[in-house]
Amino acid sequence: MAAAPKKGSDPIFEWIRAKLFPSPLSSVATVLILYLAWQAIPPFIDWAFLDAIWRAPDSAACRAAAGACWVFVTEKYRFILFGTYPYEEHWRPALAIFLLITLWAASLAPMFWRRWLPLMWLAGLAAIGVLMWGGIGGLSYVENERWGGLVLTLLLTTFGIGGAFPLAVLLALARRSRMPVLQGLAVGFIELVRGVPLISLLFMASVMLPLFLPAGVSIDKLLRAQIALILFAAAYLAEVVRGGLQVVPRGQYEAADALGLSYWRKTVLVILPQALKIAIPPLVNSFIGLFKDTSLVLIIGLFDLLSTVKIVLTDPVWSGFGVEAYLFASLVYFVFCYAMSRYSQRLEWRLARAEGARPR
Amino acid sequence: MKLRSSDPRLRALVYQVSAAAATLLLGWFLISNTIENLAERNIASGFAFLDREAGFAIGETTFVPYSASGTYLEALTVGIANTLRVALIGIVAATVLGSLIGLARLSRNWLLAKLASGYVEFIRNVPLLVQLFFFYALIAEHTPVPREAIEFLPGWYLSNRGMFFPVPVFHAAHAWALAALAAGIATAVAFARWAARRRALTGGSLPVAEIALALVLGPPALTFIAMGTPLEFDVPRLSGFNFSGGVALTPEFTALTGGLILYTAAFIAEIVRAGILSIPRGQIEAACALGLRQRRILRFVILPQALRVIVPPLTNQYLNLTKNSSLAVAIGYPDLVSVANTTINQTGQAVEGVAIIMAVYLTITLTISVVMNWYNARMALRGQ
Amino acid sequence: MMQDAAMVEMEKVSKWFGAFRALKDVDLVVRRGEKYVVCGPSGSGKSTLIRLINRLETHDAGRVRVNGVDLDDDLRKVDAVRREVGMVFQSFNLFPHLTVLENLTLGPVWARNMPLHEANALAMQLLERVRIPEQAAKYPARLSGGQQQRVAIARALCMKPQLMLFDEPTSALDPEMIREVLDVMVELAHEGMTMIVVTHEMGFARTVADRIVFMDSGEIVESAPPGQFFSSPGTERARIFLSRVLGH
Numbered sequence: 001m002a003a004a005p006k007k008g009s010d011p012i013f014e015w016i017r018a019k020l021f022p023s024p025l026s027s028v029a030t031v032l033i034l035y036l037a038w039q040a041i042p043p044f045i046d047w048a049f050l051d052a053i054w055r056a057p058d059s060a061a062c063r064a065a066a067g068a069c070w071v072f073v074t075e076k077y078r079f080i081l082f083g084t085y086p087y088e089e090h091w092r093p094a095l096a097i098f099l100l101i102t103l104w105a106a107s108l109a110p111m112f113w114r115r116w117l118p119l120m121w122l123a124g125l126a127a128i129g130v131l132m133w134g135g136i137g138g139l140s141y142v143e144n145e146r147w148g149g150l151v152l153t154l155l156l157t158t159f160g161i162g163g164a165f166p167l168a169v170l171l172a173l174a175r176r177s178r179m180p181v182l183q184g185l186a187v188g189f190i191e192l193v194r195g196v197p198l199i200s201l202l203f204m205a206s207v208m209l210p211l212f213l214p215a216g217v218s219i220d221k222l223l224r225a226q227i228a229l230i231l232f233a234a235a236y237l238a239e240v241v242r243g244g245l246q247v248v249p250r251g252q253y254e255a256a257d258a259l260g261l262s263y264w265r266k267t268v269l270v271i272l273p274q275a276l277k278i279a280i281p282p283l284v285n286s287f288i289g290l291f292k293d294t295s296l297v298l299i300i301g302l303f304d305l306l307s308t309v310k311i312v313l314t315d316p317v318w319s320g321f322g323v324e325a326y327l328f329a330s331l332v333y334f335v336f337c338y339a340m341s342r343y344s345q346r347l348e349w350r351l352a353r354a355e356g357a358r359p360r
Numbered sequence: 361m362k363l364r365s366s367d368p369r370l371r372a373l374v375y376q377v378s379a380a381a382a383t384l385l386l387g388w389f390l391i392s393n394t395i396e397n398l399a400e401r402n403i404a405s406g407f408a409f410l411d412r413e414a415g416f417a418i419g420e421t422t423f424v425p426y427s428a429s430g431t432y433l434e435a436l437t438v439g440i441a442n443t444l445r446v447a448l449i450g451i452v453a454a455t456v457l458g459s460l461i462g463l464a465r466l467s468r469n470w471l472l473a474k475l476a477s478g479y480v481e482f483i484r485n486v487p488l489l490v491q492l493f494f495f496y497a498l499i500a501e502h503t504p505v506p507r508e509a510i511e512f513l514p515g516w517y518l519s520n521r522g523m524f525f526p527v528p529v530f531h532a533a534h535a536w537a538l539a540a541l542a543a544g545i546a547t548a549v550a551f552a553r554w555a556a557r558r559r560a561l562t563g564g565s566l567p568v569a570e571i572a573l574a575l576v577l578g579p580p581a582l583t584f585i586a587m588g589t590p591l592e593f594d595v596p597r598l599s600g601f602n603f604s605g606g607v608a609l610t611p612e613f614t615a616l617t618g619g620l621i622l623y624t625a626a627f628i629a630e631i632v633r634a635g636i637l638s639i640p641r642g643q644i645e646a647a648c649a650l651g652l653r654q655r656r657i658l659r660f661v662i663l664p665q666a667l668r669v670i671v672p673p674l675t676n677q678y679l680n681l682t683k684n685s686s687l688a689v690a691i692g693y694p695d696l697v698s699v700a701n702t703t704i705n706q707t708g709q710a711v712e713g714v715a716i717i718m719a720v721y722l723t724i725t726l727t728i729s730v731v732m733n734w735y736n737a738r739m740a741l742r743g744q
Numbered sequence: 745m746m747q748d749a750a751m752v753e754m755e756k757v758s759k760w761f762g763a764f765r766a767l768k769d770v771d772l773v774v775r776r777g778e779k780y781v782v783c784g785p786s787g788s789g790k791s792t793l794i795r796l797i798n799r800l801e802t803h804d805a806g807r808v809r810v811n812g813v814d815l816d817d818d819l820r821k822v823d824a825v826r827r828e829v830g831m832v833f834q835s836f837n838l839f840p841h842l843t844v845l846e847n848l849t850l851g852p853v854w855a856r857n858m859p860l861h862e863a864n865a866l867a868m869q870l871l872e873r874v875r876i877p878e879q880a881a882k883y884p885a886r887l888s889g890g891q892q893q894r895v896a897i898a899r900a901l902c903m904k905p906q907l908m909l910f911d912e913p914t915s916a917l918d919p920e921m922i923r924e925v926l927d928v929m930v931e932l933a934h935e936g937m938t939m940i941v942v943t944h945e946m947g948f949a950r951t952v953a954d955r956i957v958f959m960d961s962g963e964i965v966e967s968a969p970p971g972q973f974f975s976s977p978g979t980e981r982a983r984i985f986l987s988r989v990l991g992h
Contacts, residue, residue: 019470026469033471181376185383195679195725196718197686199697203717207710211397212390254800255837259851259903260826269854273841292487299690306490322497330486330494337485368819 062321069321073328076312080328083148083303089140092131093151099128100154108284108347128155144222148303150332152222156229156294156304161237161287163230168237173267175242186238193235198296201228206300225297233290240286244279245271280351284344288337295333305332394711403708410436416702418694420610432703439699440720446613446695447682447724450620454681455674457621458628465633476629483626489687491623496615496691506602515595515606523609524596533587540579548572612693616685624681628674635670636662668739675732679725686721696720750809751776751907751938752797757806759792766792768962769806776906779939781949781970784959785985790942793959794909797940798829811906827855830900834912836892838884844871844895845880848902856903863902870898874928890921897928908932910941946989950974958982 021027051067055074062069073080082093103124106112132151135141147155174186193201205228210218248271256266276283298307309329312318318325398405410433417428422441426434464476483491500520504510509519515526528534548571555568596606639662647657688695697717704713754772758765766789774780782790795801796808799815799822808815810825839847848867852858858866871877874894876887884892893913900908910929914922926948933939933952943949949956949970956973958966958981966973966982977983 019468022468026467026472029469030471033475179372179376181380185379192718192722195722197683197697197721199686199689200714200717200721203697203701203704203710204714207704208394208714211394211711213397214393215397215400249835249837251833251835251837252839255831255833255839257800258798258826258829258831258833258900260823260855261851262823265854269850270839274839277841288485295487295489296687298489306487306493310493320501322501323494326490326494326497329490333487333490334482334485338481341485368817371819 068324070324072312072318072321072324076318079149079312080305080308081149082151083308084146085142085148085151086140086146089134089142092134092139092142093147093149096128096131097151097154099124099131100151100158104158105343108343110347110350144220147222149308150305152302153291153294153304156226156297157287157291159226160229160233160290160294163226164233164237167230167234168241169272171234171238172241172245175238176245190235190238193232194239198228198232198293199299201232202296202300204228221300221302225300225302229290229294229297232293233286236289237283237286240279240282241275243282244275244277247278248274277351281344281348284340284347288340288344291337291340292333305329398711401708405709405711407712409703409707409709409712412707414703415706418699419692420613420694432707435699435703436696436716439694439696442693443682443685443688443695443697443720444724446617446620446685446688446693450617450624450681450685451678453617453621454624454628454677458625458677459632461625461629462632462636465629466636480626480629483623484630488619488623488684489690492615492619492687492691495619496611499611499615506598509598509603515593517596517603519603520611521602522611523614524603524606525609526593526595526606529592529594531590531592533584533590536587537580537584540583541576544576544579548575551575610693612688612691616688616691616693616695620681620684623684624677627677627680631670631673631677632666635666638669639665664739671732671736671739675729675736678728678732682724682728683721686717749776750774751778751811752940753807753809754793754796755807755809757796757803757808759789759796759801759804766962767796767803770962770964772957772964774907774938774940776938777936778954779933779952780941780955780957781953782940782942782957782959783944783946783949783985783989784965787961788959789962790959791911794911794940794942797907797909798826798831800831823855827903828905829907829909830903830905831909832893832896832900832911832913834915836884836889836896836916838892838896838899840884843881843883844876844887847884847895848899851899851903867898867902870901871895873901873931874898875924888921889917890924893917893921893925894928897925897932901932907938907940910939910943912942912944914943914945944989946974946986958985960985 020030046067048068051065052070053062053065053067054070056062056071062071078087078090082090085093103121106120107117130136130139132147132155133142133144171186171190174182175190177183202225205224206221209224209227213219252270252274253266256270261269294304295306297304298310303311306329309325313322313325395405411431414430414432414435415428416435418426418435418438420442421438422445424434424438424441426438461476461479464472465480467473467476503518503520506517506519506521509517509524511517513525517524552568552572555566559565594605596603596608643661643665644657647661652660685695686697689698689701692698700713700717704710707713750773752772752774754770757767757770757772759767770789770793772793782793784790792801796803796815797810802817803815811828813821813825815822815825838844839850842850845864845867848870849860849863852863852866853860868877868880871880874897876891876894879887879891879895884895887895897913913929914925917925922945926945929939929941929948930952939952941948941953953970955967956970957964958973958977958979960981966978968978973982974986977986
């Protein structure tokens with residue numbers, strides 16, 4: 001497809017010709033795109049950067065100006081990232097975010113897949129709990145109604161996946177078992193949860209969970225949302241794990257059987273490690289998906305990252321700057337999700353490479 | 361026959377009985393608590409509330425007439441109709457747009473490919489809700505009031521009260537033209553079948569596609585002309601603070617549907633791209649070596665195989681779009697979840713409300729799944 | 745414990761796969777220390793036959809007795825039998841996520857509850873016996889086909905079985921690696937292991953087998969010592985098969 005450069009012709013010219021004008025129709029497209037870019041990009045740069053207001057005491061200067069109002073971000077970023085957490089203690093959720101990100105990055109690196117990884121997680125989560133709630137070690141107590149922003153998004157996602165994962169493995173095994181009752185229960189749960197929107201599950205958790213519990217027992221809103229997210233993620237993860245289980249060759253089951261291993265030992269020692277390794281890329285994708293889905297808790301009144309942005313907009317001082325606000329929110333989400341998806345691709349590539357090499 | 365603990369049938373029985381028992385126990389626990397709590401809070405049970413007057417207006421309706429004095433049942437029906445409207449338009453438009461973007465990503469034109477890639481990467485990594493809010497803010501804050509609406513095409517207006525465009529006034533000739541269209545399609549299908557049979561028997565080929573196209577488009581056009589080409593438009597006109605006449609697309613609908621289309625199209629683009637890439641190069645080389653022309657290769661080699669890979673995940677995206685339309689509640693578009701939410705707030709009957717929402721969505725998603733599975737099975741039978 | 749105690753007894757065994765009858769009233773007796781080679785055209789039921797012995801397949805009619813234990817649905821009996829019967833598969837079926845050493849110790853530790861250090865010592869001993877002790881820390885994917893199959897043999901031997909089943913052990917190997925695997929099997933035979941081998945390797949059969957069992961269409965057509973089988977096969981079908989297999 002790439003033609004050898006003609007003798008004496010400039011390689012750059014060749015590239016332009018082959019990549020931008022390979023055919024008449026394509027050339028028209030190139031010209032059209034360049035024209036549209038010419039029309040759209042300079043005004044956008046004007047709006048977003050040149051005419052924009054970056055710092056000001058309030059929004060008056062913004063309303064007078066023609067450009068974007070980034071004061072919104074520079075003035076309010078603390079609230080957006082940390083919610084109503086007490087101002088002086090902001091270092092605590094910041095540190096918690098850093099810890100969470102480190103834990104996740106470490107978990108996705110194959111060199112950390114050792115026995116002590118679960119212990120590291122327990123220690124990390126305990127540390128985060130202490131940081132966020134406080135109450136000991138000289139830290140002031142902050143009730144979880146005041147948690148918000150990015151740290152809430154990360155916590156909901158982390159516990160969502162963490163809680164969903166064991167449940168998903170059990171569901172997948174149940175679905176593949178040949179016992180009709182277990183299979184029926186698993187299929188029923190999975191198809192029910194996958195067939196309804198997440199919102200309905202959040203509503204169910206928010207308004208119906210209090211009804212399900214005996215009088216006098218109450219669970220707070222955060223826990224309700226977390227349970228809904230766990231059940232939701234479990235159904236989708238179960239399908240991912242089931243896919244992995246299906247790919248493990250029959251010969252592995254037979255070899256384990258031939259050694260005389262019982263069902264659970266066979267499943268835990270031989271089948272699941274292989275199935276889960278295969279399922280890592282879609283698992284990471286599910287993580288990214290759940291991270292995005294946490295934005296829906298705004299609808300039931302929890303203060304995740306998107307919600308804090310929206311709340312700032314309701315302030316009359318800042319109303320009308322929705323475009324800037326949501327662009328900023330998009331950027332934050334994009335940075336996280338894109339980094340995770342790139343990482344997942346690299347991981348997939350690395351795993352594929354390690355499995356297949358054989359001297360011939 | 362002795363029953364021993366190592367007998368697999370006994371074990372299976374024990375596992376299943378305990379699982380069933382545990383589930384039933386949990387169910388009984390939840391239900392009895394619910395009944396108690398409902399009684400305590402004096403909330404009614406049952407679906408009798410559906411016949412009561414709703415008492416709230418709904419911003420926009422789809423073919424279903426409704427007023428504030430309608431019943432809850434009517435209100436919910438409007439909600440369902442609105443949901444279906446968004447879902448159907450979204451699915452069709454997203455498929456078209458997604459396919460184009462997927463093909464663009466595979467294009468030899470570097471600019472086109474990079475643009476498409478950038479689009480897909482950005483959209484897929486930002487939550488849908490953020491994108492919906494963004495579009496809504498864009499429309500609400502950055503479009504002018506109706507007085508100063510942008511007329512970007514003759515008769516097409518864009519303002520912060522929505523998008524308005526003219527629609528032809530219905531005339532008898534249109535009905536006739538539509539009938540002619542239906543007849544034309546039937547004839548074209550019959551012709552295509554006949555041509556295929558003829559080809560199998562005698563090997564002679566006809567320009568089937570061209571003739572079929574003529575059969576489909578010709579009769580309606582002729583009917584229309586014959587009846588005097590009556591074409592009158594109901595053009596939106598500014599009256600007071602808003603437009604009247606023509607068709608109105610509210611900002612809520614536009615933001616929701618537009619956002620859903622752009623979002624889902626990105627995922628469909630990836631599916632289409634993966635489908636086309638999944639075809640081994642050797643297949644196309646073999647087809648070329650046989651001397652088949654481009655169009656035939658596309659139809660007999662590329663499309664069947666690509667479709668087999670594309671259809672299952674595509675079905676998934678259709679389901680996702682339908683479920684994602686429930687985010688309308690955050691934008692203010694009166695879909696099923698919005699209306700049900702209002703109903704729950706007014707009547708306090710959360711259990712029934714949530715049950716209705718879930719039941720409707722389950723029906724819709726199961727229907728789509730069944731249809732696509734049927735289509736999939738047919739393709740599999742035909743192909744192999 | 746008697747020298748000629750029966751290791752495997754099959755009486756009128758039949759097996760159906762749906763409507764297809766894979767085994768038709770098969771009778772077979774293999775005594776301790778004997779080496780049987782099972783051969784025949786593909787689809788004759790040879791693999792099915794030996795997979796009945798460790799109950800990877802279940803028989804539909806007749807009786808299968810291994811080491812004095814009647815095989816039926818009782819899981820405990822099946823597990824007990826499987827611990828005494830080792831199997832080597834055509835596609836090796838090594839566990840890719842474990843090192844060679846871990847592949848070998850999995851069975852002893854988790855099916856026989858052996859302490860890990862004892863299992864490790866046993867595993868190294870067996871790796872020496874199949875002549876690849878240096879591969880212990882490697883993952884199976886890094887080994888050649890012949891090496892992998894030898895690891896598979898060592899893995900089965902780690903369970904200290906009384907009977908070894910081989911299901912076409914060299915059919916998936918490149919020609920230059922068949923020799924190294926057959927050598928290990930020959931040594932094993934000389935040490936007195938009871939073996940049932942499904943294979944096309946007639947040279948191996950001639951050297952090692954006490955009896956050659958020829959199967960066709962689910963029946964045992966002929967069962968004879970190698971000398972007799974190769975020089976004067978009793979049936980026409982066996983003759984045709986031999987001419988095909990030995991022809992090239």
